[in-house]
Each structure stands twice: as C-alpha cells, then as structure tokens.
Amino acid sequence: MSKQHVKMTVNGTEVEGDIEARTLLIHFLRENIGLTGPHIGCETSHCGACTVDIDGRSVKSCTLFAVQAQESDITTVEGMASPDGTLHAIQEGFMQEHGLQCGFCTPGMIMRTHRLLKENPDPTDEEIRWGISGNLCRCTGYQNIVKAVRYAAKKLNETTREAAE
C-alpha cells in the first residue's frame, strides 16, 4: 500500500510524516513524533489513556487513524503547561489533590478534564464522574480525581473572573 502524507499541528507545532494509512494516531504521536504522554491501555477504546484533544473534541487516539487527523489541531498533555513551565490548573489540581498514583491514566484524564471544563466550567461531582467516565483509573478510585477536577475548575474560574475584572 502506498504511504500517506499527513500534516497536523501538535501542541502548537506543525508536524508531518509519511505513514501507512493504517497507522493509528496513538502510534503516530508516540513513535513518529516521540511523545510519551498519550498511553496505550486497552486498545479497544475503553480505557481512555490515549485521550488527546483534537479540534475541540476529546478523542481516544487508539481508535483513530492518523490520516483521519489530517490538518487537525491536536493538544496532548505535553501541551498543557505554559511555555515558561507553569503548570496548567488541571495539572496542579491533580498534584494538589493526589489525583494520581501510577500516572499511567493521568495524561488521558487531564486531557479529558481539559475539554470537560471548557464545556462545563463548574461541574457538579456527578457531572465530573460522568464526564470522565471514558477514562479508567486502576489506582485512585476516582475520588481524588473528582477533587482534582473541582480544584482545577475553581482555579480556572477564579482566573477567568480576575481577567474579567
């Protein structure tokens, strides 16, 4: 089969490559670009460890061919902190509230939380639980992840308010 040329923006940088059409986006991100944030956990689109943000949607990158992401704008956990190294409020929340243990689900959780809070900036605990229900965590029992999301929501809302004032 012929190789396909793909081009997309990942964490603000344009990347491209010549790949087999069957190359899964997760493999393109990990093997071709060398990212280590998105992880492979289940490969059947159940665990969410591979979640990245594509054009304003949370997507499981194990269940998308890289060619489908042609011309897309992708953010992974590597793109969350500011260029000066300041952590994003969500990253900070996960650390402050002990929202991670082994860390394997964390990049996916953070990226899912990112989109969730964009769409619902002040979610209830129940909305958080439904909002992250496409991401499995085997370590934390989710309770501290819920707190981490709340922490991030509060901080982001305060920042938004301050900016408005």
Added chain:
Amino acid sequence: MSDAATMTLEEREATLGGVGTARKRKEDVRFIQGAGNYVDDVKLPGMVFGDFVRSPYAHARIKSINAEVALAVPGVKAVLTAADLKPLNLHYMPTLAGDVQAVLAEEKVLFQNQEVAFVIAEDRYIASDAAELVEVDYEELPPIVDAFKAMDEGAICLREDIQGKTEGAHGARKHDNHIFTWEIGDKEGADKALETGEVTVKELVTYQRVHPSPLETCASIASMDKIKGELTLYGTFQAPHVVRTVASLLSAIPEHKIRVIAPDIGGGFGNKVGVYPGYVCSIVASIVLGVPVKWVEDRIENLSATAFARDYHMTGELAATKDGKITGLKCHVLADHGAFDACADPTKWPAGFFNICTGSYDIPVAHVSVDGVYTNKAPGGVAYRCSFRVTEAAYMIERMMDVLAQKLEMDPAELRLKNFVQPAQFPYNSALGWEYDSGDYPTAMNQMMQAVDYAGLRREQAEQRDKVARGESRSLMGIGVSFFTEIVGAGPSRNCDILGVAMFDSCEIRVHPTGSAIARLGTKSQGQAHETTYAQILATEIGIPSEDIGIEEGDTDTAPYGLGTYGSRSTPVAGAAAARVGRKIRAKAQKIAAHLLEVAEGDLEWEIDRFKVKGLPEKEATMKEIAWAAYNNLPEGMEPGLEAVDYYDPPNMTYPFGAYLCVADIDVDTGETSIRRFYALDDCGTRINPMVIEGQVHGGLTEAFGIAMGQEIAYDELGNVQGASLMDYFLPTAVETPVWETDFTVTPSPHHPIGAKGVGESPNVGGVPAFSNAVIDAFSHLGVKHMPMPHTAWRVWQQCKESGLTK
C-alpha cells in the same frame, strides 16, 4: 544556616516533611506532564519488536508449525518456536512455585492464547502482520475446565512433561493433574471440634478467577551487547532483582553482566511479579539478533495469558457454642492453578499465607488443607493487591462468620466482637501458626459501629424489609460487615524465600556534602509513592528535609538487592531498612557533631534536624553542617563520607487490620446493586503519609468493588476465555465507583523500627467480603446463606427469582 537558625520548632518540623505529614508526591511532576518513563516509552537504537502467535485452543497437540510465509514478509527478522529454544534449554522456564512453564509450547498447548511462536520484526505492525501468517496445525484434545473434574479417574493428563511424576515441588502428587496437597493445623482436633460443636456450619465459598489488569500491560525490552557480553533488560518488574537472578540462571549470563531496569510502572497489583514468556522471548531474540527487542502485550493477551488471581474453591466449616463462641475451624481448598503452577508465592508456601484464615478471631483449633490442580486455563495465581492468598483467606472466614451468625440468629457484628482476639492477647499465636504482632480489634470495631450508627442501620433495614414484604418497595437493603486481619511484609528469612533468596529488603543512602542525599532501595513502586514516603521516613531519622532526599529504585546496577514490591512489603521491610539506615547515618553524625562541638557524644541530644548540647541549647550542629564536616572535618581516624546500607530481615510479618462496613441497595427487578455507603477503618500502625494512605485505601476499595461486583475471567466448556477485553472485564468507571469514607486507628507494630505495617492491600482484602456480605445480607432474612461472586446484576436477580421476589 541563617534561616534555619531563626526557624521555630514547628517551622523546622514543617520543613523536614517527615513521617506523619501529608506531603505532596514527588513523582507527580513528571506524570502530570506526560514525562513518565514507562517501558513502552523506552526506545533504543536499532530496536525491533516481537509479537506472539497464540493458541486458539485450550488443549491441543501441535502437529506442525510453518513460519515460511511469515519469514518472507519484508521487515521480519526471525520467528522463534520451541524448537529454537529447546537446544538452549529455554523452552521451559522455572516458575516461582517450583514448577516449569512452557516459554513457547512444544508438543501441546494447554490453554487458550498460550504462546506458540514469537515473531520479531522491524516494527509492531509488521510483527503483527507476520504473526497472522505463521501456520500452526493443531489436533484438538478434550479440555479440562472444571477444577472439580481435574482429578477424576480417567481424566486426561494435561502435563505430559511431568506425567507419572509422583513427587512434585511440594510433596506427593496423587493424580497426573494434581500439583500438591498442603496441610497445616491440627486435623484431629479440628475434626473433633466440628463433631462436637453445638452449632456447626459448612459452606462452599468460591473466589472466582480474576485478573489484576493494571492500566499498563506487561512489557520488556532486552538489549544484548554481544561485544561486552552484557544484557540490559527493561521491563514491568515489581521485583527487578529477582528477575536479574532468574535471567542469569536461565541464560547463563553472569549476574554482574545483567542489568535489569524497571522504569516507571503503570500499576502492578501482582500482575508484574512473575516472569512471563514475553520477557524470556525478548531476551532470547536479542541474543539471537544482537539488537534490542521490545515486547508489549495487548490487553487481550494481558487478561488471558498473564497472571490470573484467586480461583479458589474453599469449603469452610465452623463450630461454635450456642452462644456464639467459635470452637474450631476447618477448611479445604481446591485451587485451580491452570496449566502450570506459576503462583507467585514464597517458595515454602504453595498456598501462600492462606493459613491466616482464622482471621481476627481467637479460634482454639483449626485445620486447613489445599489441593492444587492443573486445568486448561492460563497459569498465574498471583496476589492481586493482597499478600499471598490472604484475600482468599479473609473472604472465606468473613463469609463464614456471616453464615455462622445467621445460623445462630446473632448479629454478624456481635458475633465478631464476641470472638475477637483481645488486645491483651498480643503477640497472639494463632491456631494455624502465625504470631500476630499487635492489634486492638474491639476498639476498631466499636469505632466503626458508632461512626455508621450500626444499630440505626439495622433498624432501617428491618423497616425496609417490612416495606418490601408489604409490596411498598422493590428495594432490598443489605449491610455488610467485614473485619479483617492481614499478614504482610514477607518476610522473615526463616520462613520466606523466593527461589532460595531470603525475602529481606534493603536501603542504601549517601548524604552529599551540601546536605542533600540520595537513597536507593530494593523495592519498586508501581504507583505507591515510594519516592515520596521513603524520603519522609529518612527525613525523620536523619533530619534532612524530605525535599532534599532523592529516592531511586528499579535499577539493579545501582539499587541494593531487594525482593521487590508486592504483598504490602515495601513499608514493612524496605521502609524498616530505610529507618535503620537512617539510624546508622545519625549515629555517625552524632560522632561528627561531638567532634564539631567539642563535647562527648553522650552530651548531645537530637532535635528534629540537629544535635544540641544538653543544657547548652545555643550550642548545636545541624545535619547540614554535619554533612559538610563529613567530607572535611572529621574526628581523627574516622572514615570520610556519610553513607550507609541496611539489609533488613524482619523478625516477623506485620498484621494490619480494619473494620469495614458496606450498605447496599438492591433493585429486585433488575438485580442491580447500588452501594449507598462504604466506610473503611484501617489500622496500618504508624502512618507515614495520611494523604497517600487515603489514596491507597480508595484505590484498593475500588478494586475490591470491581472484584466483588463484576470481575471474572470465565471460560466456556471448551476452555475459551470469555470476555477478555475491557468491554466485558469489569474495571469500574467513575460512575459506578462508590464514594468512600475512610477512618483509622493506630496500633503500631512492636517489631517494626517505626511501627508501620503497610496498607496498600488492606482495602482489597477487607473490601471484597464487605461487598459480598452486604449483598448476601440483603437476602439473609429469606434464609439465603451464600451467593456466588461476582455479584453481577443477573446473578443477584437469579437469587431474587429463587427467593420469590421477582414478578
């Protein structure tokens, strides 16, 4: 020094960040930025990728393997089969349980998805393509799926490689499919207690086959440097040093030429203790090809081929007086070990520490026997977030306590209170041979009962039962009590070893001139926050802030030898080594301080982070000053430097315990169970980091919830594994997972240097019976004694139907 000099005691304690503080985790910084370094993140120059050809059958003879077509695929480097491994004597590998396991199937396959051939190619895509093209001709054989039929007369012999061997690693084999019989306790005494008991109960309690299923699957990268004769092996290893020793024994590469690196591990839960064919094949392939070879299993392979847990069929019997004092316990276990006995237990313990099954109760006489059998299922038998077979033991006794309470028409909590080992009895020698180190069970139980208003819950349950009886409600309420005692921290060398290596653990520390330090340990975190908590133990011992103490694990070239992390042994064993190594540092520091302050050692007293001269509080030497002096201003004759190592062989195990309560509501029409409330009181002795402890408890409870309510690695009658993907295998999401309430008491371990006991596995051990007891308790007024786990909606509905509750 200036800021340190002006700080208050409280400020210095806070700066120290020692034992007892809810210190934020050091490892988080990399994980939250995607900068963790898991095995699949490791990329080596020239690395190729291996993938398995697996058996579609549970039991079949291999007639031929043809790899020609696969080898012709561009990019394919090699295809390994048993025929290639046999000349190297690597087609079988030793298991931790004294058996052997096929690395690649030779003449027969013995379970579905067994490894048959290993295809190595330039990348994982080509390897996967080529694996499809390896032609294997099988002749199907009848499988044995039901453990109860394994030893039937005339049952087909599964393990032809050991056919006719009447002696196994653990004594006599009475059938070709029999592995061992293990017995402990006073059989005659227990028989008599059961015969003469005023009240007796007997129940078959099965703990289904489950799988730890960490989010990261197992993986390895072997890199053989043929010129230097050195092997570097990266892998998902909970016990990297043991892997190095095994790799050396298997490959005949001298142990000093093998470097095993366990980088970040994405959860283990027992799955990553054993040695798997994938590891061995990646090593062999790298030796053959001279390039690094990576192997990463996929989720289906993980669930169906590596490391199941449990599969224990336990027949428990209790005898008691009419007023509820237990007089004896008997238990027989039929243990389904699958195709090979690959249980990850200490060598002398083929059934792990199942003999902790007298639980938290003062049972005068007991007897346990365990028969292990082979079936056509995947090998394993790992301790899934528990010490060896401890969760099985806790499940059996905690279920039996409820069964007995029901027979006695006594409240399950009251029965437990009546039979507890009392605080004054510690150290307590159990009827099955353990010496419980410390405990205060009645206090924990009473604290739990008050916290949840136990009596109020029982009143509410009675009212709810009336409502259901009157047809006003379709919801049953169940209250599950569980009081568990664990045995963790393996273990004393007198009774615990793995392949002959005593189960000690170790810590080595170097304090640098500027007053920071690096410590290395023989354990390996898989998410348990070792980088955070070990530093806290050391901080308290040596007065250097935990922020200034780096922790490293997992590289056998740098870390001292240790037996790894599983069975909640890190804190009890390596944590003890950390405390003791700190004391060695402090002892030397005291000598240096005496020299600096020109006083006798005995004139000094320790205060948080410094030595002070007794009676002259302004004369002091901080650890920072002492560290500097260790490299330039020493007492005469003293060796420079400030470093130490400690290998700790614990005098005993530790015995964490806890009181759990679960309130469940059952929808009679669908059989769905909703967990209304779950309260967990844990006593893990001295608490090093309350935040981390709470996180461990949350996680363990969630795993217990998964196990009790849905997890099962099931097989059909042909031995086809059912539902080996995350669509079917129940890993709960945030939506299903209940909200957890945690609480604690503190009963330090008398023999551990800082009194800590370990906590990571307690919630799994205590949690499973709490869920199960809650579900079954909902039906107890209808005469239901036991229901099989997992308590899926359809199984519970089945009970509703049998109890005449469905419409």
Added chain:
Amino acid sequence: MIPGDFEYYRPNSLDEAVQLLATHGDDARVLAGGHSLIPMMKLRLAAPEHLVDLRNIASLSGVSESGGDITIGAMTTQTELITSTVLSEHCPIIRETALLIADPQVRYCGTLGGNVANGDPGNDMPALMQCLGATYILQGPDGMREVEARGFYEAAYFTEMNDGEILTAVRFPTPAAGHGYAYKKLKRKVGDYATAAAAVLLSMKDGNCVSASIALTNVADTPLYAQAASDALVGTTIDAAAIDEAVALAEGITEPASDGRGPAEYRTKMAGVMARRAILEAKERAQ
C-alpha cells in the same frame, strides 16, 4: 492489536464516495466515526483494503426540521445529537439515548449513521429509529433509495443495505408536541452495550393513549420493533393491565443470546423491565 493496511480515501462529495465504492466493490468500506469499524479492524475481524472516509462531505452532517419531518445527516456525531437544540426541543429521546451510548470521547466521534448502518445488535440507535418510524436514505451507484428502519435489519451485521451504498441520512416524522418518551437501558457499566434496553414514544389525549411505539435493543440479533406491545397500549389509559400486557408482548418477541450480561432468560425479563419503566416514564412525561 494492529489493523491490516488499506488504501485511504477522503472524498469531498457524495458522488465521489459512491464512485470509489463502486470501483473497489467488496474490498471497500465506508469510514464514519470509526468506533465500530476500527476496533474490528484491530482485532482483524474486518480487513477492508479500501477505506472511504466520509468526514469531508459536509452535506452528510446536521440536523434539520421541516415539513413535519426531522432529518439527521449520517455523519452527525452523538455529541452533536446531544447538543442539538432542534432535537432537544422536538425529539428529546434522541439526546436521552445518545447520552447512554459509550462514553464522552466515543460520542465525539461516533456517528448516527455508523451506529444505525453497521447492523450491530448492541447499538442503541437502531431500535430508537424503529421506535421513531425512521426512514434511512441510501445513496448508491443507481441513485437514491429509502428503506424503513423497521425493515432494515436482517441479522447481526446483515442489513438491507447493498454493497456500494452509503447511508446518507435518516428522516422521521417529528413526534407530536406533548408526546411522552423514554429510553431505558440496563448495562453493566459505562461503555457497555445494553443487557436490554427499550425505547418508548407515546401520545396521550384526554387520559387515553392515542399512539404508542416500542422498540428493543440487544435482545435479539437485530433491533426489535414491538408492534403488538405498542398496539396493546393504544386506546388504554396505560393502566397496570395494559402495561402488563405490553410488557408480556415485548418479552415475547425477544430472542437474546446468553453472554456475560446474563443468560437469555434474564435478558428477556430485563427487556420487559426496561419496557415497563420506559412506558411509565413516557406516560409521566406525556402532556
């Protein structure tokens, strides 16, 4: 889990897509959201040599209401269904159902067309489309044709759709104002297919049921339109007796498989429980 390789096409028009399918015949498959097809390909249960990605065909997305009909483009995602104001206003059962499909990430990708066209009996939208009396609009080399959802499904993964055809849209009559509705789904966890699920749509007038429509998910190798059960409600006040009859009739047409979700008997009973609950809720919601 690595899929086999294929040639990838991303046509900009429906005609182009149809032409590609015509050219490559049996070896070609349409790629919509990919969340059914890609897992199948990763398990090598599907190995198409040509994949025709429809995402660039703008005309295949969107929800519109006109002339008493609602039309939804096949490439409309579950998330778009959930956030559609047209649907929330005129046909909220679609949002209710979509929210019970898979998980948030999958719903961003999964499309209505993919869900109804691939013939997986576990999918939720087919029964809902039967309940709504939807028509599927298919485009093929010989032009456009329409097939009723109630007659579309033949067996698991077998439908009325021919090779070379593309499902472009579904259309159904806008449910009457004030209608009652409910989709009830029993499942083991988020992300699971239904153990059993029921879609109910009904209208009440002066306390009597004037129309009812019931369909069932994942209790046979196709979605089931429960005609007799639906009829049993019409003309009644939806009293206990009518519900009992409808439930019994609904249970009667099920032919579920036994699997990890439970034995066939249980799943039949759960189809009844879900139908009962959906009927009660729909009645409650009807104005």
